Amino acid sequence: MNEFFLKNPADKFVEEARACLGTPFHHQGRKKEIGLDCIGLVVVALCALGFKVADRLDYGLRPDGSSLVKALVEHGAQKVMFLQKGDILLFRYDHQPQHVAIASSPCSLIHAFAPARKVVETQIGPYWRRRLVGIYRFTFDFKNKA
Secondary structure (H helix, E strand, C coil): CCHHHHCCHHHHHHHHHHCCCCCEECCCCEECCCEECHHHHHHHHHHHCCECCCCCCCCCCCCCHHHHHHHHHHCCEEEECCCCCCCEEEEEECCEEEEEEEEEECCEEEEEEHHHCEEEEEECCHHHHCCEEEEEEECCCHHHEC
16 A cells, blocks of 8 residues: 555655755755755655646745745645644745745744755744744645646
8 A cells, every 4th residue: 555645644745844854945946955945845745745736936035925825725725724734834024925834743844944054844933923924734635646
C-alpha cells in the first residue's frame, strides 16, 4: 500500500516541508537542498505529495498580496479561522500579504526566511502573530493529483 495513504495528508505535507529545513534561501528557488523561497517551499511540498501546481515565477522579492491569495484559492485552499497543522499562513509586510509559511503545529511554522538565509522552523511568537492576515487550508483533494 502506498505510504501516502497511511498518513494524514496534512502530516505528510508538514513532513515534506521539514525535509527542506536548512535549504538555503533563494528568491524564486524551487529545489530542495539547493534553494527555496517561501512560495517555493509550499510548491515543493505540494509537488512531493503528487499535486499539480501551476507555479509562477513572475513576482518580486515582495510579492503582490492579492496574487498570493488568488494562487492559494486557485489551488483549492480555503480560508479558515482556526489554525491547524498543515495550514498555509499568510503574513503581511508593508500593509499587504507578502510572505507564506506552513504551520507545523498550532504554535510553530516552517518557512524560507530571507533574514535567516534558509528554511527554518520557529515558534509563532508575537512578531508573526501581529503580521498574520490569513490562514488557508488545502483539502488535499485527490482530483488535483498529478
